[in-house]
Amino acid sequence: MTTQYTRGQLVVVKVYGGEVVERRVVIDRGRSVVLCAEREYNTAQNEGQEPEGIGFPRNDVSATR
Secondary structure (H helix, E strand, C coil), X not given: CCCCCCCCCEEEEECHHHCEEEEEEEEECCCEEEEECHHHXXXXXXXXXXXXXXXXXXXXXXXXX
């Protein structure tokens, strides 16, 4: 079963170099998940804007506990 991520959900993602970081979900696109940093997400929310994110392969993203 594939996990469906929701907008604003806190997740962890493996980034370049193998480091694991926390990010917020902007949109789940199926094979990829668009994520952004907490600061970007909060700033966009406060300004009524859409957060800008970067797409990551679904396999590199997992829900936090």
